[in-house]
Amino acid sequence: MMMTNRKSTLAALLGATALMLPAQVAISDGDSPPLVVEMPRQENTSVGVPPVSAPQGFVISIDGDAIAGDVGVRDVIRRTDVQLAQADVQVVYDGLGGTPRLDLQLLGGPRMYRAGDSLTVQSELNYPAYVERGEIRVVDLAARGGPQVIGVVPISPNGQMTITVPEGGDIALIHRVYDADGRFDATAPIPVTRVDRRANTDGVEEGTDQTALRRIPVYGGAVTVSGDNVPAGATVSALGEQIRPDSSGGFVLQRILPAGDYPVNVQVSGAGQNVDLTRDVDIPASEWFYVAVADLTLGRRTDGATGISETYQEGRLSAYVDGRTENGVEITASVDTGNGDLEDIFSRLQEKDPRQLSLRVDPDSLYPTYGDDSTSFDNTPTSGRVYLRIEREGNFVQFGDFEADLDGGTLVQNDRALYGLQGAYATAETTDEGEARARVMLYAAQPDQLPQRDVFLGTGGSVYFLERQDILSGTATLTAQIRDPDTGRILDTVELQPGVDYDVNYIQGIVTLARPLASTLDSGLIITGSDPDLVLVAQYEYTPTLTDIDGFTYGGRGEVWVTDQFRLGVNAMVDDSGSVDHTAVGIDALWRLNDDTYVVAEFARTEGTGFGSTYSSDGGLVIDPNPVFDELVYDDEARAARTGEALKFDARVGLADLGLTTEGSIGAYFEHRTEGFSSLDYQVLAATGDETLWGIYADVAPSDAFRYTVYADSYENDAGEVDRTIGAEAAVVLSERAILSFGIEHVDIVDPTPSAEQGTRTDIAARFDYALTETLEVYAFGQNSVAVDGLDRNDRYGVGGVYVMENGWSLAGEISDGSDGQGARIIAERDDGAGNTSYLGYELDAGREIDGNTVVGRDRGRYIMGGTRTVSDEVTMFGENSYDAFGRYRSFTSAYGLTYTPSDIWSTTVAFELGSVDDDFENVFDRTAVSFGLRRETENLSLSGRLEYRVEEGDKSGTAIDSETFVIATNATYIISPDARLVFDLNAASTETDDNIALDGEYGELSVGYAYRPTEHDRLNVLARYRYLHDMYGQRVDDTDENGPRQRSHVLSVDASYDLNEHWTLGGKFGYRISETSADETSPFEQNDAVLSAVSLRYHLVHNWDMLVELRNFQTIQAGTSETAALAAAYRHFGNNFKVGVGYNFGSFSDDLTDMSNDEGIFLNIIAKY
Known part of the structure; x- marks a missing residue:
């Protein structure tokens, strides 16, 4: 030690x-023969001035100052230096540091676009040499039935395109680029009808990356051309492209190029500039950087306190390699046994430490600064002593830190952050949509932390408190889900983007959303029954303080596209992490004609408790720890008996794909989960027994003036609970300003629980919408229970309206009264597109519950107020206050x-x-x-x-x-x-x-x-x-x-x-x-x-x-x-x-x-x- x-x-x-010293040095050591040391040298990547006969044709310079050499050559170099100095241009080659980047910029500054507006977008990527074509997919994220592609516009890679914003609830753009084999990379959705909160670059290439899906293999060398202080009015071109400097005269252009010889021409012209330089760059097919040290110490030491002597043998092995072979295999690896007993040198490789990433070099044993301004970067992320990644064309084997990323099916999923072994392979052959014809992913790890899953009902606000604090940095993933409040069925899931949609304070365990999350979603139905819940799901990793994690986890996914439309897949995972023992296997099949017509079938079997989840309806102030799940975790017999299965079927057919000219679609779903089934989103317990859900629907628009929907949903379980709903609704456009909607719904509920509500009810309802002006809409609605047997009545009548003001404010309000009591909802929102947002609202939801508890006293509703304000270019502010007066239960949160x-x-x-x-x-x-x-x-x-x-x-x-x-x-x-x-x-x-x-x-x-x-x-x-x-x-x-x-x-x-x-x-x-x-x-x-x-x-x-x-x-x-x-x-x-x-x-x-x-x-x- x-x-x-x-x-x-x-x-x-x-x-x-x-x-x-020079490359070859001869040192005399007395009478012994000289020791000749050959220092290895790397080849120069740029072609210099051709050699000429001595004594002329050379120049020696130090720090740019010539001290000897041929006058002619010196003058040529000097003239080049002057030109470079005037434009401050640099050409840099990095054979191993190029990272592919793909982005789509909305030009003209951040704003909220509306239907009919013109929008100019800029494609940005630094690997156009690997791309054949590009496109922009216009997507409505809020379309009925889930996100839908409503248009595809071709765009040249790194080109610009002007599009017209179409009608839709939440329009976004996805930029795709394709290679010669049909493989594609795609960005995350870029919001259009919402403000794009990313930094605006005004078309200047800044090296940002929004890639959400990467399938194009890119390897080669990165050539970066950069400059500063380019005079206003001067134009810059390099690598055959025009470059636009920013307001300060700076620019950066990076391109990843395949192996070969390239003349890099840089031109700066105009505004008194006339620079025309060419640097020849050789990008080798194979390039390596490596270092290795073996350190062995043998000795005998005496303890100064006891006088006892002992011999010792200590050693350390450390190495790092990063490179690429001629056939495109990229290898990155590191190993460090640490110093210690020689006999344990290899056994220490099995050790891992969650702090290893930050303690690779212990700063306590070094000086804080050595005065050379050096920095360090670790591209071998590992929580242990070994890292290895071997990759070729996107296929890889890796040992180190990774995300399990077990997706494809919805019944068996895993996105934990782990340390261990992972491998993935995808065929080069693709489908017509760019999907790999077949792919497989496997992983195995010994985790020393536990996953946590917190579910929050939307509060109408943007701040949520996680159950744990001091969680592991970088492990949080957040999704927004739409759930049926009666059956728990997940209707839709949207993955949120960190830094764009939310931020996480990992020390305090606080989530801040970019936009407030409401508690319910207007289902679009006239019947004001149980609207779908909007929930925020946060999954992250934490290290327990009093529990040792001793277990193993492994799993994987394999899938194959049998045809361009039909896919088969299988997911499997085993997680035995101390208090958790969970095994899950699932198979899935997908037939997809297009986004409107598809069939999905899944089957899964699980053993063990799973990980469970917590639930909070007030943003995390009070969290339900799921006591039923906790009881299972600590009851070995109950845990061993937890075995269940699930079957899921979902189908949708666009009427156009049936040869009909009528707009619309029909669909059906079926789900069956047996007692003991456990997944990330479902826990089927003995209280309910087996669960069965099914439903059918049709959404048809025979004309622009008439649309109707019919539906039927059913839920039942072995405990005898039954919840069936059947209904129909229609909307008629009476004029450009008036819409009349009406509907009917029948509910049948059976609940054998003593004192539980059960029976049947039939409701009819109507609603009239009228646009008084282009900015003011009002509506009135009413519903009446025409037949009731055992259930409470569901009568309700009310009025509401929406007013859009010229200053950017919008006001929506509704008041109603009925058999469940009074209800009200008012919300005022403003987003000026310049970083200023405001919202304030009040909601009184008749018949609501908090954490399963009904109101004790009088429900006085929930108040919310908040916003962000860009006071100036220097100051931005945000704030939110929420107050809930649910009878005796009162909560207040501020941020x-x-x-x-x-x-x-x-x-x-x-x-x-x-x-x-x-x-x-x-x-x-x-x-x-x-x-x-x-x-x-x-x-x-x-x-x-x-x-x-x-x-x-x-x-x-x-x-x-x-x-x-x-x-x-x-x-x-x-x-x-x-x-x-x-x-x-x-x-x-x-x-x-x-x-x-x-x-x-x-x-x-x-x-x-x-x-x-x-x-x-x-x-x-x-x-x-x-x-x-x-x-x-x-x-x-x-x-x-x-x-x-x-x-x-x-x-x-x-x-x-x-x-x-x-x-x-x-x-x-x-x-x-x-x-x-x-x-x-x-x-x-x-x-x-x-x-x-x-x-x-x-x-x-x-x-x-x-x-x-x-x-x-x-x-x-x-x-x-x-x-x-x-x-x-x-x-x-x-x-x-x-x-x-x-x-x-x-x-x-x-x-x-x-x-x-x-x-x-x-x-x-x-x-x-x-």
Whole structure:
């Protein structure tokens, strides 16, 4: 364990100032033959000036300044440099860093378009060489029966197109591009009749990506042409395309090109510019980057406290490779065993740590800055020590972090974020729609976290509180579902896009939607019965604090398109994660003629409890934990008996596909779920037994003036419950302003539960809509129960209207009265298309329930008010307040936020979330959450920070709660001069709680680093650091799982080196620690201050010898001890890839003042590197 610190010191001291020598160097070592070192070189990717005969035809330059060479060649280069400097143009080639991007931009600024408006769109992609054609699909996301494509418009890749916005409820555009084999990539839906909230680029290529589906294999090299300060009026062209600079004269154009030789011509003309440059770029078919290190240390050490000696063997293997073979196979891999006992070097590869991604390089053992402005990027995402991805044309095998992405069927699904093995294969042959003729995906993992699924009924607001806090970052997926409130049947599901439709605060567990989510959806029926529920479904991963996760999960999907219209698929998954034991297998078949005509059939079988879900009707203030599911989880017998099956059938036929000229469609569905069936969305329990649902419908429009719908729905279960509905409705257009609608519905309900409502009822209803003006519509409706047997009457009468104001406001309201009581709904909304939105409303829903409870007292309705406001280019605000007065149950939630961006270099965000519940019974509690963030970016300063605070107290579901969480994370970098840097970091967390959601404890670390690294006269180099560590968890020693010494420490350290000449370097280090330490959580703190000073002399002969002698002195203030020790080591290089060192540590202490272990002795260190 202690050798890690010594070797880190050696690595830093022996390799800090290596000199760069020519490619071939001969070094004489006394009488021995010279050692010749061949340094490998990469081929130049650009063609330079052809060689000419010496002594003319060459030029030597340093930092652009010529110091020798042919005058003619120097003049040519100088003229090119002048032209480049005037236009500030760069041509960069990256063989491995090109990432395909596809986007569709709406030109003209963000706004809300209406039917009949003209809209110009810009296709943007950086891989047109792989694309044959493009198209724009116009989709109505709110069409009856689900999203429908209502038009397809061809567009040239990277071209522009003007379209006319058609009629529809929620129009959006999807951009598709196709390759020569018919495979396609597609963007997510881009809103049109809603404001596109993405940043507007006004046609300037910014490198944004909206790809939702990627099937075109793209590999090659990325050529990027960029420039700044192009004069206004000048035109730029490169790679055969015209480039439009932005308002500041900057531009970026990137294209991914297949292997080959390409002349990259860059032209800047006009406005006094006349640049015409050509750079030849060779994109190789195969390219590799790799590094590998094997480190072996053998030694004998003595414990300074006990005097016991022992031998040890430690080692570490680490490697990284990223490259592509000539036949297009891309390989990315990394491995790091970590340093430790040699006998465990390979067994350590099985270890995984959820923090591994951020702790791959432990920042605590390094200086905050080394003064070289270096950055790092990890393209091997893994929670463990191994990552491997082998990919060719979209087919891949991967070991690391991934999303299960088990889709295709609706009965067996899995979208968990996992660590393990995943593989996918899709044929190059495609259907007419671009679908792979066959594909298969498999995965296997050992998760160390659990999934959570929270379901929220829409509150009319945009803020929702998840059940868990401090969830794993990046694991949340959100969907909006339409559900039948009586049967639970899912009518439609829409996946929401992160950053566009919602944002998640992973520390506090708060979801903020871009638009408010209502609780119900107007079904379009005249009968005002049970309108479909709108629910928000959030799935994410969390690590339980008191439960060990020890299990295995694996699964996969395979599918084949037998014909261009017929697909067969199978899904399977097994998840045995501690308290959860779930197995599911499903098969599905799809026959699809088009979007209007299709048939879907599915069958699934499950064993085990599944994962269940929570439910909340008030945005997460009170969450139903699904106690029936919890009972199953902890009852082994009940869990083992959980086996069930489900059968699902759904069909729809467009009348046009039957040869009829009448517009419309007919459809039917059937679902049967047996007791014990469990999936993400369904839990069939013993309370209901087997469940059966079926329905038929027809939606027909014989003419533009007449439309009718007939339907029948049925639900029944083994508990004897029956719910059947049959009805019909029609709408007649009387004139351009008037519409008359009428309908009839018969309901038959059977419920054997004592005192439950059952019987039959027949309702008739009518509604009259009239447009007084183009901006004002009014309506009146009435319904009457004409035949009732056992059920309550469902009479209701009311009036309403919609008014669209010229200033962008729209007002919708309705009041009614009937047998269930009074009802009212009013909502005012405004969206000016410039970032300002407002909404306020009131809803009184007769007969509603909260968490299954009816009203106690009088229901006074629910109030909602909120909006966003762009005060200026610098200030944006949002806020929302919701108050629910459901009899004795009262809840209040508030959310406020402000973002202040005075310039491109400065931004501040403040947010407040408040919640309160009081039902005078088992829920009386308050919740408060505060967030503050800031960012500042200048040429010399980079600053960012985040502060989160959350408090909950009171009684929740009859249990007292009292929790408080505080988190702060800040960092800053300041460039003092080209030779000096200053870095600041502060991270702290504090949690006090009486539940199992989060651990109690405190941790804080403050770090300030300084680096002096001159670029020219670099003989003197200085690194300095101040660190404050407040660790109440305890430092883990020797990789054990037990908490070790706790401490509160101030540590100051300074490292400096001075080159006496090209071979000899004098170094020094000073460290001072003021510390309070405790052996464990039960021991009292004791003062433990110390001072460390060291001086070293190093000899360095490039690729031959490295030697080090270091003297150290270590003093403990309270104990009054002083110890002086020495470290000596010598390394011999053998070629480019191998060196051997031997050394001796004469002391029993480390040069890391926060390390409280002892170590001394001899060691042999062998290093191989490639």
